[in-house]
Amino acid sequence: MMANLDKSYSSVLSLLLIVTLGIPLCNLLFPADSALHFSAYSVSLIGKYLCFALLGLSLDMVWGYAGILVLGQGAFFALGGYAMGMYLMRQIGSRGVYGDALLPDFMVFLNWKQLPWYWHGFEHFGFALLMVVLVPGVLAFVFGWLAFRSRVTGVYLSIITQALTYALLLAFFRNEMGFGGNNGLTDFKDILGFNIQSEAVRSLLLFASGASLIGALLLCRWIVNSKLGRVVTAIRDQESRVRFLGYRVELFKLWVFVFSAMLAGVAGALYVPQVGIINPSEFSPLNSLEIVIWVAIGGRGTLHGAIIGAVLVNYAKTVLTGLMPEIWLFSLGAVFVLVTLLLPDGIVGLLKRQRQTITAKTSLKTGVASA
Numbered sequence: 601m602m603a604n605l606d607k608s609y610s611s612v613l614s615l616l617l618i619v620t621l622g623i624p625l626c627n628l629l630f631p632a633d634s635a636l637h638f639s640a641y642s643v644s645l646i647g648k649y650l651c652f653a654l655l656g657l658s659l660d661m662v663w664g665y666a667g668i669l670v671l672g673q674g675a676f677f678a679l680g681g682y683a684m685g686m687y688l689m690r691q692i693g694s695r696g697v698y699g700d701a702l703l704p705d706f707m708v709f710l711n712w713k714q715l716p717w718y719w720h721g722f723e724h725f726g727f728a729l730l731m732v733v734l735v736p737g738v739l740a741f742v743f744g745w746l747a748f749r750s751r752v753t754g755v756y757l758s759i760i761t762q763a764l765t766y767a768l769l770l771a772f773f774r775n776e777m778g779f780g781g782n783n784g785l786t787d788f789k790d791i792l793g794f795n796i797q798s799e800a801v802r803s804l805l806l807f808a809s810g811a812s813l814i815g816a817l818l819l820c821r822w823i824v825n826s827k828l829g830r831v832v833t834a835i836r837d838q839e840s841r842v843r844f845l846g847y848r849v850e851l852f853k854l855w856v857f858v859f860s861a862m863l864a865g866v867a868g869a870l871y872v873p874q875v876g877i878i879n880p881s882e883f884s885p886l887n888s889l890e891i892v893i894w895v896a897i898g899g900r901g902t903l904h905g906a907i908i909g910a911v912l913v914n915y916a917k918t919v920l921t922g923l924m925p926e927i928w929l930f931s932l933g934a935v936f937v938l939v940t941l942l943l944p945d946g947i948v949g950l951l952k953r954q955r956q957t958i959t960a961k962t963s964l965k966t967g968v969a970s971a
Contacts, residue, residue: 607955608902608904608948608951608952609821609902609903609904612817612904612907612908613814613817613818613904616810616813616814616817616907617810617814619646619650619810620650620806620807620809620810620811620813620814621807621810623638623642623643623646623803623806624643624803624804624806624807626638627639627640627642627643627799627802627803628799628800628803640799640802643799643802643803643806644802644805644806644874644875645918646806647802647805647806647809647810647870647874648871648874648875648914649910649911649914649915650806650809650810650813650870651809651867651868651870651871651874652867652871652894652910652911652914653813653906653907653910653911654809654812654813654816654863654864654866654867654870655673655677655863655864655867655868655891655910656891656894656895656898656906656907656909656910657813657816657817657820657863657903657906657907657910658673658676658816658860658861658863658864658867659673659860659864659891659892659894659895659906660820660895660900660901660902660903660905660906661820661823661824661856661859661860661863661903662856662857662859662860663892663895663900664895664900664901664902664903664906665824665829665832665833665836665856665901666832666833666835666836666852666853666856666857667835667836667837667839668757668853668856668857669754669755669757669758669892670757670758670761670857670860670888671758671759671761671762671765671885671888671889671892672761672762672763672764672765672885672888673761673860673861673864673888673891673892674765674864674882674883674884674885674887674888674891675736675739675761675764675765675768675883675888676736676739676740676860676861676862676864676865676868677864677865677867677868677871677882677887678768678772678868678878678880678882678883679735679736679739679768679865679868680732680733680735680736680864680865680866680867680868680869681868681869681871681872681878681882682772682779682785682868682878683722683728683731683732683735683865683868683869684728684732684868684869684870684872684873684878685784685785685788685872685878686719686722686728686731686779686785687722687723687724687725687727687728688785688788688789688790688791688796688872688873689704689722689785689788690704690719690722690723691723691788691789691790691791692704692705692787692788692789692790695789696708696787702715703715704780704785705787706775706780706781706783707778710775712778716778718778719778725792728869729869732865732866732868732869733862733865733866735865736861736862736864736865737858737861737862737865739861740857740858740860740861740862741854741858743761743764744853744854744857744858745854747760748849748850748853748854748857749850751850753839761888762885762888765883765884765885765888766883766885768883769880769881769883769884769885772784772879772880772883773880779880780879781880782879782880783879784877784878784879784880784881785872785877785878785879786876786877786878786879788872788873788876791873796873796876802874805870805873805874806874808870809870809874812866812867812870813907816863816866817903817904817907820903821903823859824903828852828855831847831852832852832853832856835847835849835852835853868882890913890932891910893909893913893932893935893936894906894909894910894913894914895909895910895946896909896936896939896940896946897909897912897913897935897936897939897946897947898910898912898946898947898948899945899946899947899948899949900945900946902946902948902949904948905946905947905948905949908947908948909946909947912947913932913935916931917932
């Protein structure tokens with residue numbers, strides 16, 4: 601079983617390496633009329649899929665291995681995206697519509713007289729990167745500390761995380777918050793001094809997304825195979841027994857919850873410059889529910905299954921919303937129900953069972969031939 605799982609994991613990792621290195625090179629080295637050329641649109645689209653894969657991986661860590669069903673993972677994704685968006689807005693400077701070198705356009709339009717204190721520091725890329733992981737991490741730490749100390753579990757914890765996401769949605773919609781209100785943050789121009797719309801930058805962003813996903817996958821696999829990961833998995837299966845053995849269960853849960861939130865923040869930060877906008881709709885509870893569906897379809901508790909599910913579902917979304925946008929949500933719901941009933945272990949589980957069947961048949965034939 602482990603050998604089959606390792607084979608599947610290695611295949612996904614190899615494919616990620618090919619995509620991360622190959623597609624940017626094809627975009628930059630081959631002319632537009634070449635069959636090997638990937639357009640700027642394709643590069644951005646694939647980069648977006650890689651960000652979603654990282655987001656799905658973050659949920660699989662906390663749901664698949666710790667057994668904590670988080671229905672608000674999109675909140676951490678959006679917070680990381682806003683942190684990167686604030687940096688990109690500060691880079692616009694006097695090139696905005698109103699020509700204010702300090703205030704973003706939406707603040708000038710709303711008659712803000714000075715930059716809010718929480719916007720200071722975002723003119724520096726390093727500070728923005730720190731906030732990308734710190735803001736989701738701190739929120740997850742505070743929320744998780746209160747919830748896990750109180751031993752809130754199961755559906756109650758899931759509902760609370762969804763309520764947290766909805767509260768942030770309502771807050772970020774308000775113009776008084778200083779994050780662009782309903783329109784959010786957009787009209788980005790530069791990142792690290794380079795034109796964000798150029799093909800070279802698009803390719804580098806895809807490379808950064810792929811490299812981050814590969815690094816996160818390797819790190820997560822190391823964690824789940826370590827003693828820490830084994831304790832977390834034991835908590836998922838027998839929490840009361842682990843607690844009886846003397847482990848501080850709430851601290852293990854808190855750790856993996858904060859870690860997954862930070863991964864989601866990184867995914868959001870990579871997502872924003874590639875799509876060119878971040879607004880409160882990213883906090884929508886529906887988005888967080890979709891992340892759960894990605895992981896369930898791919899295979900919960902496998903890491904690479906979350907990546908497979910995220911890419912496949914979002915590719916299907918791209919195709920179906922272009923052809924028949926009105927049926928997408930119905931299709932997604934139907935697929936989730938079918939997977940829950942027929943494929944409880946997801947696509948990875950199905951592939952594993954097929955390989956086991958083939959191996960068993962081959963062994964049987966070999967034994968008969970030997971006899």
